[in-house]
Amino acid sequence: MNWKILVRAAALAAGLAACGAQAMPSLADKLPKSAKGTADHGKFKELQKVFKSGPEVTRACLACHTDAARQVQHTRHWTWEVVDPKTGQKLGKKNIINNFCTTTVSNEKDCMACHAGYGWQDKGFDFAREESVDCLICHDSTGTYRKLPGDAGHPVYERKEFPAGSGKFVEAVDLAKVAQKVAMPSRANCGSCHFFGAGGDGTKHGDLDSSLKQPGKHLDVHMDAKGLNFSCVACHKTVDHQVSGSRYEFAASRHGPPTPRGKYDEEPASCQACHGDKPHRENPLLMDRLNVHTDKLACQTCHIPEYARNSIGTEKVWDWSTATTMGADGKPAVVKDSAGRRAFDSKKGNFAWDSFLTPEYRWFNGKVSFKVIGDKIDPSGVVEINHPEGSAVEPAARIWPFKVHRGKQAYDPELKNLLVVHTAGEDHTALWHNFDWPKAIETGMQTAGLPWSGKYDFVATEMSWPITHMVAPKGDAVACAQCHQDEGRLKGIDGIYLPGRDRNGLIDTIGWIVMALTLLGVLIHGGARVCVLCRKPRSPQ
Amino acid sequence: MNTTPTRRGYIFLYKRYERFWHWSQAALIVFMLITGFEIHGSYRIFGFQRAADYHTYTAWTLLVLWAFTIFWQFTTGEWKQYIPTLEKVGAMIRYYIYGIFTNAPHPFRKTTVKKHNPLQRLAYLALLSAVSPIIWGSGLFYLFYAYWKNWGIDGWLSLEAVALTHTAGAFMMLTFFFVHVYLTTTGHTPFAHIKTMITGWEEEERH
Numbered sequence: 231m232n233w234k235i236l237v238r239a240a241a242l243a244a245g246l247a248a249c250g251a252q253a254m255p256s257l258a259d260k261l262p263k264s265a266k267g268t269a270d271h272g273k274f275k276e277l278q279k280v281f282k283s284g285p286e287v288t289r290a291c292l293a294c295h296t297d298a299a300r301q302v303q304h305t306r307h308w309t310w311e312v313v314d315p316k317t318g319q320k321l322g323k324k325n326i327i328n329n330f331c332t333t334t335v336s337n338e339k340d341c342m343a344c345h346a347g348y349g350w351q352d353k354g355f356d357f358a359r360e361e362s363v364d365c366l367i368c369h370d371s372t373g374t375y376r377k378l379p380g381d382a383g384h385p386v387y388e389r390k391e392f393p394a395g396s397g398k399f400v401e402a403v404d405l406a407k408v409a410q411k412v413a414m415p416s417r418a419n420c421g422s423c424h425f426f427g428a429g430g431d432g433t434k435h436g437d438l439d440s441s442l443k444q445p446g447k448h449l450d451v452h453m454d455a456k457g458l459n460f461s462c463v464a465c466h467k468t469v470d471h472q473v474s475g476s477r478y479e480f481a482a483s484r485h486g487p488p489t490p491r492g493k494y495d496e497e498p499a500s501c502q503a504c505h506g507d508k509p510h511r512e513n514p515l516l517m518d519r520l521n522v523h524t525d526k527l528a529c530q531t532c533h534i535p536e537y538a539r540n541s542i543g544t545e546k547v548w549d550w551s552t553a554t555t556m557g558a559d560g561k562p563a564v565v566k567d568s569a570g571r572r573a574f575d576s577k578k579g580n581f582a583w584d585s586f587l588t589p590e591y592r593w594f595n596g597k598v599s600f601k602v603i604g605d606k607i608d609p610s611g612v613v614e615i616n617h618p619e620g621s622a623v624e625p626a627a628r629i630w631p632f633k634v635h636r637g638k639q640a641y642d643p644e645l646k647n648l649l650v651v652h653t654a655g656e657d658h659t660a661l662w663h664n665f666d667w668p669k670a671i672e673t674g675m676q677t678a679g680l681p682w683s684g685k686y687d688f689v690a691t692e693m694s695w696p697i698t699h700m701v702a703p704k705g706d707a708v709a710c711a712q713c714h715q716d717e718g719r720l721k722g723i724d725g726i727y728l729p730g731r732d733r734n735g736l737i738d739t740i741g742w743i744v745m746a747l748t749l750l751g752v753l754i755h756g757g758a759r760v761c762v763l764c765r766k767p768r769s770p771q
Numbered sequence: 772m773n774t775t776p777t778r779r780g781y782i783f784l785y786k787r788y789e790r791f792w793h794w795s796q797a798a799l800i801v802f803m804l805i806t807g808f809e810i811h812g813s814y815r816i817f818g819f820q821r822a823a824d825y826h827t828y829t830a831w832t833l834l835v836l837w838a839f840t841i842f843w844q845f846t847t848g849e850w851k852q853y854i855p856t857l858e859k860v861g862a863m864i865r866y867y868i869y870g871i872f873t874n875a876p877h878p879f880r881k882t883t884v885k886k887h888n889p890l891q892r893l894a895y896l897a898l899l900s901a902v903s904p905i906i907w908g909s910g911l912f913y914l915f916y917a918y919w920k921n922w923g924i925d926g927w928l929s930l931e932a933v934a935l936t937h938t939a940g941a942f943m944m945l946t947f948f949f950v951h952v953y954l955t956t957t958g959h960t961p962f963a964h965i966k967t968m969i970t971g972w973e974e975e976e977r978h
């Protein structure tokens with residue numbers, strides 16, 4: 231046996247002793263070094279041809295990957311629809327209203343730039359057609375595959391100016407080249423849609439933006455390009471194209487020991503899947519003081535101290551009520567903020583952006599109730615477009631960090647529902663083309679098959695997004711005193727006794743009064759003694 | 772075998788371990804009060820995290836100290852010093868209310884077998900049988916909060932109840948501390964008692 235083995239064995243033994251029962255090789259060793267696989271698609275004859283369209287490429291893919299399209303067609307990346315198993319309510323991008331561009335209905339040509347398919351431009355889209363599945367949006371490794379709003383999910387076939395009138399041009403995609411270089415999805419693939427949700431870099435999520443393509447360790451300890459370099463699917467473990475970890479099936483808490491990748495796990499995209507529910511190694515004298523926090527807090531609550539931790543930032547407010555207001559010259563205007571981010575657009579209204587944001591905290595059990603198209607609202611207050619459910623008494627609920635996006639949206643003051651607005655498109659009723667609310671609403675509601683009273687007004691809305699990416703290195707985690715104080719981050723969280731924040735007024739009042747009386751008594755007694763002594767000095771005995 | 776040292780005009784009241792115990796306990800309790808009320812949110816000195824860490828480590832230290840002290844009390848028989856008595860309690864109270872101002876003689880003479888005056892005995896007994904159980908009962912539940920689930924008590928015990936009991940106990944201890952410190956000045960000179968507690972030697976009163 232050579233000495234190196236001995237040293238390694240000793241190191242391993244020491245490591246095992248240190249890690250206890252949770253000992254395992256470093257995670258970086260367990261993850262695949264590359265996602266290249268064993269097939270060089272550049273050598274496949276099927277791909278050595280000129281492709282005129284996306285569906286043509288898909289046909290070639292399906293020649294070998296016979297079940298791929300059918301698999302994708304069972305995912306929400308394709309259906310944009312999720313049915314709540316409990317209520318039967320239909321959710322998913324197809325059905326919900328969001329607080330940004332509002333609805334996809336009547337705006338498919340733009341929205342479907344992020345659909346994993348080709349040609350969804352109206353209700354007539356054939357969801358069973360296999361060659362409409364877009365393989366490349368997720369498997370392009372060249373970074374040249376682009377889909378633009380207005381093309382109903384088709385990639386750029388011909389060089390074109392985008393945005394129109396900007397003087398910037400987007401090159402036509404070389405589909406053969408992209409097809410020959412397919413790979414497992416990287417952060418850039420998922421990010422091509424998820425970083426740009428709501429129409430711009432970082433707009434929607436706040437914890438997802440293009441800075442995560444090559445992040446430093448400070449921004450995300452797992453995706454750190456020079457460190458662990460996790461791809462999205464390292465956590466969002468994917469089987470048969472079903473990507474785990476959806477907002478619609480949210481695991482707010484998960485119990486038990488870690489089950490590292492490769493083993494069955496109900497919630498692979500949770501922190502606990504790899505870290506377990508007792509992840510902190512602590513001084514034994516402190517009796518699991520940090521670990522017991524996992525009973526009440528999501529990991530993210532401490533480990534994502536701020537979101538949008540970069541200059542890209544994220545959108546905090548979208549106020550539609552000022553849309554169609556023209557500039558001083560009577561023409562559509564666009565105003566940027568001091569950081570070059572959108573502040574006003576005649577098409578869309580007012581925006582407010584910011585970076586390095588402290589999340590808002592709420593109890594969350596994983597269930598979110600949504601206002602979908604057609605649902606009644608109460609316009610007297612702020613309309614919660616989605617409401618994270620949960621309270622302190624529910625064992626599965628945890629305190630979660632949220633980005634809360636606030637705004638104003640068009641609603642029907644008589645029928646009391648939010649309105650479907652036909653925003654995108656080149657026709658004369660599209661809001662972004664014609665700047666006419668009634669026409670845009672009429673088309674939108676007609677397309678949705680819903681009645682409209684003919685009146686519209688604007689109502690304050692908000693939408694909550696759980697924050698779960700941009701996990702900071704442990705040294706940057708939220709410090710104890712950030713919550714354990716009167717004016718801390720968890721100020722508004724009820725149902726728990728939080729030392730440092732909570733106390734009983736009666737006990738404190740009585741306690742301090744007793745203390746004050748004691749001191750007063752001592753002062754009087756001592757003072758009296760001093761006076762007596764001064765007058766009658768103790769005679770030497 | 773009695774190995775108590777002798778010195779003319781003095782009695783040897785507090786043995787070395789006893790003094791070590793008293794002063795280290797005093798320091799630990801004062802530090803626990805300081806860190807405890809910081810955790811409570813009354814002021815900021817160390818910051819919450821360090822205050823909580825220090826409070827916990829000090830608690831463990833105090834428990835170790837007590838383990839030794841209980842052993843010491845039983846092997847030396849000194850525990851008998853804490854048996855309460857009502858004898859001369861009235862005289863003690865009258866002394867503190869009246870006699871102390873008229874230079875009356877102290878109604879109690881300390882001896883090696885009766886180190887504490889009757890009021891002291893009662894006070895220490897109250898500390899031992901009421902304040903300490905309140906603080907330590909609640910404090911240990913507080914400390915072991917992470918294990919409540921394993922013990923099956925998380926259903927009926929609330930952190931709030933434990934924390935508030937602990938706070939109430941802390942106020943009692945704080946009150947005791949101030950009264951105790953004040954009463955140290957009631958010897959034949961203001962620092963006589965403290966001196967005794969440091970050196971172990973008590974000057975014999977001559978009447």
